Amino acid sequence: MSSQTSRAEIGNLQPSDGLAIRLMPAVFVWLWSTGFIGAKYGLPYAEPFTLLLYRMLVTLLLLALVAMWVKSKWPSVTAAFHTSITGVLVHGLYLGGVFYAIQDGMPAGLVSLIVGLQPLVTALAAVVVLRETVVWKQWLGLVLGLVGVSLVLLEKMGGTEQMTSFPLWTLAWALIALFAISIGTVYQKRYCQGVELVPGAFIQYCAAGALFAVGAFAFETRVVHWDTQLILAMGWLVLGLSVGAILLLMQLIRRGAASQVASLFYLVPPVTALEAYILFDERLGVLAMCGGLLSVIGVALVVVKKAQ
Template sequence: MPPVFYSFFVPALFVWLWSTGFIGGKFGLPYAEPFTLLLIRMLLTLIPLGILAVAMKSRWPGWRGAGHLAVTGVLVHGFYLGGVFYAIDQGMPAGVVSLIVGLQPLVTALAAVVFLREPVSGRQWAGLGLGLLGVALVLVEKLGTPSADAGVPPLTLIWALLALVGISLGTVYQKRFGTGVDLVAGTMIQYAAAATVFGIGAFALETREVQWTLQFQLALGWLVFGLSVSAILILMWLIRRGAASQVASLFYLVPPVTALEAFLLFDERLGPVAIIGGLVAITGVGLVTAKPKAARSA
């Protein structure tokens, strides 16, 4: 394969797959409540992952390691997916949700400073500031829009922020306690823990009614095989090829890709202030995630 295949196409494919998770949720949520949909998704995902774990002879961690992975699963999948799907279900445009949770590298950097004592450069602090400013511009326009079609219910922001905090803290927790674990086995434990959270939420807060329409089945199939299985397998492949850093640097492209998809599929529109805010936020995330020249050339 030519080098460009490894350096651009596969990381870009991963970013695109990740962006479609917001779209899949938008397609599936009219036919099932958020926790119910996510519970079904997690349970179905465990089947192909289990087959893969057997085929790859995955190594399973001990009870202590499994406990750490379960905490990561609750944060990264439970809080993140639950917050994203509830925000979309309650009216927040998919593009806006993806932009808010796209600040994950910024919040993760702050959490790493607090909990892992990692240093932050002046360039990264500037990126943090730009990211927060950009999202503030988006929210000022969307939350302040009087139109019911374009505006966002303010309380919905809580769900999006829950998703952002969950995936950010989960990333730091994984870095602190979850390194060196078999990726397939670790992912299965994380998904099982998330399924427990979604099960409790579905039985405590929802009716668990599902309309098994063709659209719902297609959306669910994509969320399972396109996101929870394929995206993870591609990530594993990228890490083995030594290209994981490229995934991190390209990850901030998820919000604009999602916004474009949401515009084409659902006619979700962003005004000029929100577009400028999105570009500012993406620039900020880029400053935080980009490595210094000295580090890149090393």
């Protein structure tokens, strides 16, 4: 981050803010997990790209006001281009894949489990692209996290009713989301380090919004049934996810190695499963709970720093 960064930049935590920094990962995991729940509440009233387009437009309006308030420094043309690529990956293809998977009948918890495999993909990409060093404990953590997510996935797909509740080809949407967020995380770390948070997020949402607009006008009817549930879901998706969680994610990427930041996503499936239990009475068995515990242990191993 440039030394000329605005002193009022959102999310620019100082070293003295020790407690706030320690709480950042936990807050991010909770915020991110609610995105799957918000999608399930909102999609009955609008098609995926249409819903996401409205979400981006409202978010852009809010971020424009914030950017003017904090007097952010806007990036160069080259930096803006790289930031746009990140936006297409991290927001456009990721959210599009998640929302379409849920729209086509895949349970929100199951989508969360699939994209929860992101840390392994990101760690491999970070080693190849960023030349990051991953110690054996971190590799062990990544493997444990993968096994943990697989156990939850195994239980989720174990029943015949769950297997027939959605077409298997919807897995393609979830896989698009998985690889998009993984590659986007590494790309963000590699090319967008000098871009301030607020203008960076604004540019990313512009790029994602353009993708959603093309998708909505090319493939959808763009009909929206405005309902209180949709308005509430939209409000949370904008304020809690598009503003709060994404700015926090960008800050976390800047503060840690890409593979360490990505490991936080292993915690999202267990948290989402708990929320699904509270809101939709989706119950977890012993196998899934053991998988969630393994995921937590895996995260702890991945984020641990090398001994100095």
